[in-house]
Amino acid sequence: MSDKTIPTAVLKSPITSSQSPLSQPEQHVAIIDHNRCLSASRLLRCPTCLNSWRRCAEPGAASPLYPLPNRSQSKTLALKKAHPVIIHNRELLPSSFLRSSVSSVTSWKDFGMLCPTSMIVYYNGQYLQKFEVAISPDDRGFLFADGVYDVIRSYRSKLFKCVEHLERLAHGLKALRIEGLDTRSLEQISHQLIRNNKLEEADALVYLQVTRGAAPRSHQFPPSGTPLTVYVEAKAFSPPVEQQQNGAAAILEPDQRWSRCNIKTIGLLPNTLAHQRAREAGAFEAIFSGDGLLQEGSHSSILFVEKDVLICPPLTNRILPSITRSVVIDLALAESIEVDTRSCREGELFEFDEVMMLSTSAEIVPITSVNGRKIRQGYVGPVTRRLQTAFRRVIGPNEIKNLD
Numbered sequence: 001m002s003d004k005t006i007p008t009a010v011l012k013s014p015i016t017s018s019q020s021p022l023s024q025p026e027q028h029v030a031i032i033d034h035n036r037c038l039s040a041s042r043l044l045r046c047p048t049c050l051n052s053w054r055r056c057a058e059p060g061a062a063s064p065l066y067p068l069p070n071r072s073q074s075k076t077l078a079l080k081k082a083h084p085v086i087i088h089n090r091e092l093l094p095s096s097f098l099r100s101s102v103s104s105v106t107s108w109k110d111f112g113m114l115c116p117t118s119m120i121v122y123y124n125g126q127y128l129q130k131f132e133v134a135i136s137p138d139d140r141g142f143l144f145a146d147g148v149y150d151v152i153r154s155y156r157s158k159l160f161k162c163v164e165h166l167e168r169l170a171h172g173l174k175a176l177r178i179e180g181l182d183t184r185s186l187e188q189i190s191h192q193l194i195r196n197n198k199l200e201e202a203d204a205l206v207y208l209q210v211t212r213g214a215a216p217r218s219h220q221f222p223p224s225g226t227p228l229t230v231y232v233e234a235k236a237f238s239p240p241v242e243q244q245q246n247g248a249a250a251i252l253e254p255d256q257r258w259s260r261c262n263i264k265t266i267g268l269l270p271n272t273l274a275h276q277r278a279r280e281a282g283a284f285e286a287i288f289s290g291d292g293l294l295q296e297g298s299h300s301s302i303l304f305v306e307k308d309v310l311i312c313p314p315l316t317n318r319i320l321p322s323i324t325r326s327v328v329i330d331l332a333l334a335e336s337i338e339v340d341t342r343s344c345r346e347g348e349l350f351e352f353d354e355v356m357m358l359s360t361s362a363e364i365v366p367i368t369s370v371n372g373r374k375i376r377q378g379y380v381g382p383v384t385r386r387l388q389t390a391f392r393r394v395i396g397p398n399e400i401k402n403l404d
């Protein structure tokens with residue numbers, strides 16, 4: 001089914017919010033609650049996720065109900081199959097109603113409030129519904145991957161190693177000569193987003209991205225003073241507990257990235273290609289091998305254990321200075337585990353006693369096989385377990401201790 005075949009309802013008259021995409025006539029209207037079965041889905045579109053209709057049940061299923069998230073504020077209506085609907089004053093209504101009384105629809109914010117996947121994000125000084133963000137096609141992030149990003153974990157409202165993440169972001173901006181942002185200001189914004197999205201009790205990830213801003217396409221930098229594009233969002237997150245417990249598979253991939261991998265830029269194509277290959281091979285991660293050396297994962301760092309010594313590849317321009325890695329090295333030292341920093345050859349991989357991959361989101365995942373071949377016996381090793389236990393103590397559910 002192509003996009004052209006989505007006959008979404010059409011707005012005939014403007015609504016109140018001047019910034020709203022709905023203020024343009026002939027816009028598609030939106031819908032809600034795509035976690036439920038929407039058998040009329042080919043007519044429906046959620047402004048937050050846009051593609052959700054693809055995942056919905058096929059037309060032909062029984063005539064669906066469209067419950068709103070908050071039943072106390074709404075009626076649940078049985079609607080005819082393939083009948084476009086919209087939220088109006090917190091009720092579901094057929095779009096025929098909308099056509100006659102669109103002027104009384106308040107704003108896109110109201111739609112968002114009722115969409116279970118709605119998300120308040122930060123965009124260039126404003127807190128908005130995610131679907132209200134309109135990034136220019138001239139944005140240099142879009143045109144040139146001209147920007148940096150970072151990801152911070154929030155454990156029940158505590159931003160773990162926030163200062164370190166924001167310093168790394170600042171370092172990346174400096175390396176790319178993107179000026180004009182004090183990244184420390186993003187801490188308060190991240191906290192605000194945790195609150196706005198009611199993630200105080202949740203495990204969450206905060207994603208931050210800064211680009212050189214929008215300017216007509218030219219390789220040359222835009223004039224100084226061009227506003228940067230600053231975007232932050234927070235979302236609930238579940239770590240890969242099964243892999244943390246039982247270990248996971250990885251594959252080896254040639255490192256085809258550029259030579260400044262120590263900067264966390266948004267240009268991640270080799271990383272996504274490698275990770276996709278890992279997933280297609282049924283593996284958890286891809287390990288980059290470059291210049292014959294084991295470097296890091298597509299979105300994680302890597303550490304090895306050899307005769308109870310934690311082996312860390314040196315931080316070169318081929319490796320991102322992973323915050324999790326530095327936490328784990330500190331933990332190892334605190335646990336009296338010997339730490340050695342040295343380059344690790346690809347040929348050594350199956351000689352190590354343990355391999356682990358680390359990241360803000362996955363924490364510590366033991367790697368028990370690579371390219372289908374077991375690391376030692378294919379079990380999670382004792383040093384990895386000790387480090388996982390120590391890590392849990394640091395980020396433990398009720399108490400976040402600072403390692404500094």
Ligand SMILES: Cc1ncc(COP(=O)(O)O)c(C=O)c1O
Nearest residue numbers: 299300301320322323324359360
């Ligand atoms: C290439 C790469 N290496 C390592 C990491 C792990 O970094 P951190 O521990 O700071 O999340 C990431 C995380 O995204 C990454 O993309």
